[in-house]
Amino acid sequence: MAEPEMRVLDRGVVERCVAAFDPLDVVESALRSHAAGSAVLPAEAYLEWSNHAGAHCRSVAMPGGVPGRDGLVYGVKIINAAVSNPSAGMERAGGVTMLFDPGTARPYLMADAGYLSALRTAAYTLLSVRHLGPQARESISLIGCGALAREHLRLFARYDPSITVAYIYDLDPSRIRGLADWAALNTPGITIVSCHSAAEAVAASAVVITLTTSRKPYIERDWLRPGCFVGHVSLDDLTENVFLEAEAVFVDDATLVRDNPRRILGRLMAEDKIRAAAGTLGEVLVGTRQAIRPHNGVVISNPFGMSILDIALLEQVARTAEETRLGSLLRVFGLCEDRWQPTNAGFSHCPT
Ligand SMILES: NC(=O)c1ccc[n+]([C@@H]2O[C@H](COP(=O)([O-])OP(=O)(O)OC[C@H]3O[C@@H](n4cnc5c(N)ncnc54)[C@H](O)[C@@H]3O)[C@@H](O)[C@H]2O)c1
Numbered sequence: 001m002a003e004p005e006m007r008v009l010d011r012g013v014v015e016r017c018v019a020a021f022d023p024l025d026v027v028e029s030a031l032r033s034h035a036a037g038s039a040v041l042p043a044e045a046y047l048e049w050s051n052h053a054g055a056h057c058r059s060v061a062m063p064g065g066v067p068g069r070d071g072l073v074y075g076v077k078i079i080n081a082a083v084s085n086p087s088a089g090m091e092r093a094g095g096v097t098m099l100f101d102p103g104t105a106r107p108y109l110m111a112d113a114g115y116l117s118a119l120r121t122a123a124y125t126l127l128s129v130r131h132l133g134p135q136a137r138e139s140i141s142l143i144g145c146g147a148l149a150r151e152h153l154r155l156f157a158r159y160d161p162s163i164t165v166a167y168i169y170d171l172d173p174s175r176i177r178g179l180a181d182w183a184a185l186n187t188p189g190i191t192i193v194s195c196h197s198a199a200e201a202v203a204a205s206a207v208v209i210t211l212t213t214s215r216k217p218y219i220e221r222d223w224l225r226p227g228c229f230v231g232h233v234s235l236d237d238l239t240e241n242v243f244l245e246a247e248a249v250f251v252d253d254a255t256l257v258r259d260n261p262r263r264i265l266g267r268l269m270a271e272d273k274i275r276a277a278a279g280t281l282g283e284v285l286v287g288t289r290q291a292i293r294p295h296n297g298v299v300i301s302n303p304f305g306m307s308i309l310d311i312a313l314l315e316q317v318a319r320t321a322e323e324t325r326l327g328s329l330l331r332v333f334g335l336c337e338d339r340w341q342p343t344n345a346g347f348s349h350c351p352t
Helices: 011-018 023-035 114-132 147-159 173-186 198-204 240-244 254-258 264-270 281-286 307-323
Strands: 006-009 045-050 056-068 071-082 093-100 107-112 139-143 165-169 191-194 207-210 228-232 248-251 277-280 298-301 328-330 340-343 346-349
Touching: 006 011, 006 307, 011 107, 011 114, 011 307, 023 056, 023 114, 023 277, 023 281, 023 307, 056 307, 071 114, 071 307, 093 114, 093 307, 107 114, 107 307, 114 147, 114 228, 114 248, 114 281, 114 298, 114 307, 139 147, 139 198, 147 165, 147 173, 165 173, 165 198, 173 191, 240 264, 240 298, 248 281, 254 264, 277 281
Parallel strands: 006 107, 139 165, 139 207, 165 191, 207 228, 228 298, 248 277, 248 298
Antiparallel strands: 006 328, 045 056, 056 071, 071 093, 093 107, 340 346
16 A cells, blocks of 8 residues: 655645634534543643743644544644744744544644634634623723734634624733734724733723733732633633632633643642632533523633644645645655665665
8 A cells, every 4th residue: 555645734725724614613513522522632742941042932742533524533733832933023833733544543634733723722712702701792801912812803803793892911012013903904893902901901891811921820800890701711810819719610621721730720720729610611512511601700711722623623624625635745654665765874865
């Protein structure tokens, strides 16, 4: 049997293929599969280091399997990040997601991971606001104005017409300006209000979404309005009291969150401190857990970020790419005998 070729999709192709389906439907379906126990979600592998400028760098490998049209779809997302990348004009996070042939286990498709990662994260927030957020809402507050903030604005503009104002804040004023300029062109239906502090932005809305790289909690309980929903997407923004006094805390996968010491909720769950009603958004979607919306307190949605959402989206992208013959086919596996020949030093490439 000949070694298969691998299809490689850059971001432009991924974005084109995403236009062919509804990403919220795909993410919701993967969450339902997970809640029904029909997805496979092993622990992630995490590697970290500091670069030459002393900035934090990390590589996360996240495997998973999720039901697709023809059975389980297996793959892995490798998402790396250096905190110093934005100052060099690059997105902080980037990587690749691969899909595996279920029969041979060979990777058959590799694609840019950054866009799908932001898309699936924002889609998860949209679904959690829809099912766990306040019924009456007109604005959102975004803390952190990077890549994820853009994708959140894009999806709120597309899926939630009740949101007409976004209060935004970032420690870096140039990123506030950058997001406001981007939004003026791309999400004109949402008015952007730039804030001077995180406290001002947090107090402005009943839907608050943290999208920062903070490694130290700073949002105090009394900054938040009564009846507030918080999408705690980044790892370490809410202080301990906000969790301890919450009306409810929802996650995507309790084991993954609990086993992760790099996020405040993981540490609190490992110490068995969370007393609020808790469950997963997937359970709410399949009806095995009652949704709790904020009344006078705070409801928190705190996703770990599951690989199966990336893999489910990528399967849809892969189908479109194959049908429309997009991407590049590379021969990666095995030795192609007509092009390589053995020498004393190993193999050398033969001109074709
Ligand atoms: N839970 C999930 O599913 C999930 C998925 C993907 C990414 N994330 C997390 O989301 C976060 C945002 O990702 P991104 O790609 O948009 O990052 P990014 O680097 O593009 O943007 C982060 C922004 O946060 C700002 N910031 C840092 N500390 C701040 C603070 N204390 N107050 C206000 N602003 C602050 C930075 O200046 C930067 O502009 C990261 O922490 C990432 O790990 C979570």
